[in-house]
Amino acid sequence: MKKSFILLLxxxxxxxxxxxxxxxxxxxxxxIAFPLQPNIYDGWSxxxxxxxxxxxxENRYNDSIFTSxxxxxxxxxxxxxxxxxxxxxxNKVYDAKYIGKYPLLKSPNILRTLEVDDTIKFxxxxxxxxxxxxYVNNKHLFGETFLGITxxxxxxxxxxxxxxxxxxxxxxxxxxxxxxxxKHYSTLGLNIGINLYKKFIKGIMFGFIVKYxxxxxxxxxxxRDDFIIPIQSVKTMISLxxxx
Numbered sequence: 001m002k003k004s005f006i007l008l009l010x011x012x013x014x015x016x017x018x019x020x021x022x023x024x025x026x027x028x029x030x031x032i033a034f035p036l037q038p039n040i041y042d043g044w045s046x047x048x049x050x051x052x053x054x055x056x057x058e059n060r061y062n063d064s065i066f067t068s069x070x071x072x073x074x075x076x077x078x079x080x081x082x083x084x085x086x087x088x089x090x091n092k093v094y095d096a097k098y099i100g101k102y103p104l105l106k107s108p109n110i111l112r113t114l115e116v117d118d119t120i121k122f123x124x125x126x127x128x129x130x131x132x133x134x135y136v137n138n139k140h141l142f143g144e145t146f147l148g149i150t151x152x153x154x155x156x157x158x159x160x161x162x163x164x165x166x167x168x169x170x171x172x173x174x175x176x177x178x179x180x181x182x183k184h185y186s187t188l189g190l191n192i193g194i195n196l197y198k199k200f201i202k203g204i205m206f207g208f209i210v211k212y213x214x215x216x217x218x219x220x221x222x223x224r225d226d227f228i229i230p231i232q233s234v235k236t237m238i239s240l241x242x243x244x
Contacts, residue, residue, distance in 0.1 A: 035233050
């Protein structure tokens, strides 16, 4: 048993020694990301002022291009195969519009509309682990494909509830307060991509990364439908890599 373990260890080490660009690599990168589901809708209906008349709220969020940056630690244990761990931060910005429709107390068929524009900003943090494979490695170029599992975590500060005030003549309503979600959420997703580097001096490369990420935040709301926040995007980033 002990001899078999030693042989297996020597066999594994032989792959490590044979590997090109063997050992550790540190990769710092940053760039922009394009959301694949830029429009999100959230809405509900509830009794207004404890009366049997319902008011409705429609929240519309428009995601835009955002920045993303991170750092990665990689390790090649075979000639063309390795593993990596990474930590990344994405800065999300949503243009939000809240549209509330409130029944007139004496004539519930008449609805008064309140519209509020807002900007939602929060960060999504991505902790990933996965495998990578070299598809090119020559004197001038170095390229990899990769696939990994990602844990997304953050505090999505979308609107949780809205309260309004009646005008004295009850012909209109005005904004009284907006309550936002303040709970930290986490979810499991994946990432897949490709990179290509230009070699400069020994151990230092400069290149670009194209990556697709997939995931969803699921916010459970009591008495209402769950609010699903998609995290699908394509990221294009420049990168500086140093191999030890």
